[in-house]
Amino acid sequence: MMKTTYTITFLLATFLLSCTGKTNGQIQQPTEKPSTVEQTTMGNQQRLAPPPGYEKVKLTEGTFGYFLRHLPLKPVGSDLHYYNGSIKRKNYTGAVVDIDFGHGEVEQCADAVIFLRALWLWRTKQYDKIHFNFTNGFRADYIRWAKGERIHIDKRTWRCSYSKDTGPDYSYKTFRKYLNLVFTYAGTASLEKELANVTGKELQVGDVIINGGHPGHTVIIVDKAVNKKGEAVYLLAQGYTPAQEIEIFNQWFCIDPQVKYLETPNWYFRGNYAKHF
Template sequence: LEQPKKNVQFNANAMMSLRLEYFFRSKKYNEIDKLSKISTKPIPYTDYVKGDYSHTKYMQYLIYYLENTNSNTIAELLKPISIKEIQIGDVFFQKGNIKSHAVMVIDLAKDKNGNNIFILAQSYYPSQDIHILSNPSNDLISPWYIAKEGILLTPEWRFLSSDLMRFK
C-alpha cells in the first residue's frame, strides 16, 4: 500500500485508505462511490476519475478523499457490532473531541482453545506507513489479540470491545 505524499494517511484516515485501496485493487469502483455518502459530500470516485482508472488518478483521488473526510465523517460510515461478530475489515474506533483513533482487523483465526484471535493494523500521527501492531499485553501470542469483552490495549491506545465497528 503506497502512502500518499501529503500528510493525510493518519489515525482513522488510514483505515479509509486501506478500504479505498482494497476496492480500487478489486475494481469495485461503485463501492468507492458509496464512501462519498457522508456529510462532507466528497465527489464520488467515478465522477472524479472520469473513466481514468489508472493508479496515478486513484492516488489523486485518495488524497482528495482523505483531505475531505475526518473522524466525524468516517464515523458516519460505521455501525457498532459485538466482539463475537468480529471479521476482517472491522475497525476499533474511538471518536474524540480532540483526538480520535482507529485500528483495523486485518487477519482472523482460531487459537488452539477455539478463541477468535486477530491481528490489527494502524497508522498514527503524523502520517506514516500502515503497520501491524504488537500485543503489549501478551508477548506469547503477539501480534495476535484474543477477541474478548473488555479492554483492548495496543502499544499506543486503549480501546474497549464496545469500540468495535463495521462499515455499513
C-alpha cells in the same frame, strides 16, 4: 507504480494467553527480534505467526480479508518512518507495510483504513463502492471522479459540489488524487459514522476498531487465528498522527467487542469501538 515488495514473518517465541474473563487487549510482545541468521532462513514467504495452539482462519482469495492478510511488507528489521522520511522506530520489531501510503502529511490513522479499503475495491474494480464522507457530511464518490467530475469546495462556507471538468480516467494516478482529497477532509469522526456496529463477539478480518473524534483513533484487523476452543486472536494494523507508514503490531490481541474497552499500544479504545464496512 507500486514498488516490488515482499511478505515476511516474525517467529514469535512465548505467548501468555489470556483470552477469557475480562482481559481485552495485547496477549504478548516478542522477547527479541529474529537474528540475522533466522531472517535469512525465514526468507520473505510467511507472515506474522499466530500463538502456539492457534491456526489462521481460512480466507477466500479475492476477498478484503485475503487482501489484508497478504499485504506486502518491508524486510525484517526495517525502520518505521514518518511521512517526511524521519525515523519513528529504528529496526521496528513489528511489520512495516510496503505500500503507497504514509508519505504525505494528511495520510493519518483514519486515512490508512480508508486507503486499504479503497485500494482493494479499486483493484477488484468495484468502483461504485468507493465512497467516503467528508467531516461536513458531503459524500465523495470515486465513480463520479473517475468519470471526470471534480469536487469543488468553497472555503468560506465549506459547501462542496461536483462539476464535469475532464474526461473519464480510471488510472491509479487519478484514483490516488481522489484519495488525497478524501484524506484532507475526512477523519475518524466521519469514518466512524459510515461504519456499522459489530453486534456479536466475533470479529472478522477487515473489521475496524475506532473511536471517532478530534482527536480520535482507529486500527484495522488484518488477520485472525483461532484455537480448538474457538477462542480468537487478531493482528492489528494502524496509521498514526503525525502521518507515518502503516504498521502491523508484532503481537496478537484478544478482543471481545462486548467488553467496552480495548488496550492497544497507542490508544485505549472505549465504548462501541468494533465496526465493520
